Amino acid sequence: MTQPPAIFDTALIARHLARRPQPSDFVTDLVLADLEDRLGALIRDFPRAAIIGPDLERLPASGQTASSRFTFERHAAFAGADEVPQLTGEDYNLIVSVLHLQAVNDVPGYLARLRARLLPDGLLMIAALGGETLTELREAFLAADALVLGGASARVAPMIQVRDGGALLQRAGLALPVADVETHIVRYPTPFALMAELKALGAANPLVDRPRHPASPALLAAAANAYQARDADPDGRIRATLEIVWLSGWVPHESQQKPLKPGSATTRLGDILGKA
Template sequence: MTQPPAIFDSALIARHLGRRTEASDFVTDLVLADLEERLGALIREFPKAAIIGPDREKLPVSGRTSSAGFAFERHVAFAGDSDIPALHGDDYNLIVSILHLQAVNDVPGYLARLRAKLAPDGLLMIAALGGETLTELREAFLAADAEIFGGASARVAPMIQVRDAGALLQRAGLALPVADVETHVVRYASPFALMAELKALGASNPLMDRSKRFATPALLAAAATSYAERDGDPDGRIRATLEVIWLSGWVPHESQQQPLKPGSAKTRLGDALGITKP
């Protein structure tokens, strides 16, 4: 089976994460708070559950639905040669992946392999950075590269688009697929403050085909100027978009809702709407 071309350098991502400082990771905090709320809306018990994310120490050891509490197995993303950590067995009732999918080279394969680890009627939940994340920084560097070097270089990673998410879940063999997006606008004192935070979080350029040219002071200055001109506020601060895509789907099971067969309706739509035949 042909492997898709590598877009992300997994070994480089692991090195970047290994050099993280103790800086506050508000993105992970935001996603985990949202996860807690989403799980709390479910009427379900999860006897065997796993959660995957870049920072094991930040992953919760337990979760709670409206029915019961449960324990999480915690697994580290970007820790080995495989996109998926070594999950134990194929009978998980819940698998959660946070902030991992956006830097996976084989997205359909990733989803299919996680689905294979789920028991019938098991739930897969994923939170990933969406395609609008850091769009301002991407545009600023494109303009700066064109100005300084006369051409564009890939310095900000491409990310999944929400319009593709539902089809990916169905392709992986998951039923009742749901994809939704939450968009946040974060403000920084300057473009350099944003870049410093990305470096502190281990989120520097992860692309395999990244530019071999170093980000020179002239390039960074040009990017900062472009950023401020395009996305600066009157008080001197700049805006940065954070888009989080949430995906969920269930392993098919006979107990789940099933669509009616075409032609099986017992009532005309016109009758339901009070429309009489001419």
């Protein structure tokens, strides 16, 4: 089978993560808090659960559903050449992937391999940065590249769109697929403050086809000016979009809900509308 072309330099991502001055960050905090809420709404036991993410020490050691507490087996993303970590032991009732899918080169293959490690009626949950994340920064650099260099360069990574999520889950063989999005607007004093935080989070340009020379002061200044002109609030602070896409699907099992067969309805829609 032909491998998809590499978009992300995962070895570079691992080096960026290793150089971070501190492992904690507000993006991970948001995602883990949302994960806790989503698990807490489930009435389900997960005897064997695994979680994958770029910050191993930040991943929770346990989780809580509405019916029981369980232990997570934790695995580091970007820790080796293989995009899917080597999950150990028996197959799982729950696999969670946080902030990894947005930098995976073979998304269908990644989902299929995780699905293969789930038991029947097992749940796959994924949180990834969505397509609108940092759209303001992307547009600012496009304008700066056109002004300073006369053309565009790849500086902000492409990310998954929520509208594609359900189809990807179904392609991986998962039932009852759900895709939704959480959008947050974060504000910074200046565009340079945003760029500095991205670098501190290990989120510098991860693309294989990235410019091979550091951005010049003239380019950075042009990008900051374009950003300020397009996306500054009246108080001078700039806005940055953070979009978290959540995907979930279950391995098929006979106990799950199934759609009714066509023609099996006992009430006509016209009758219901006529009574309204």
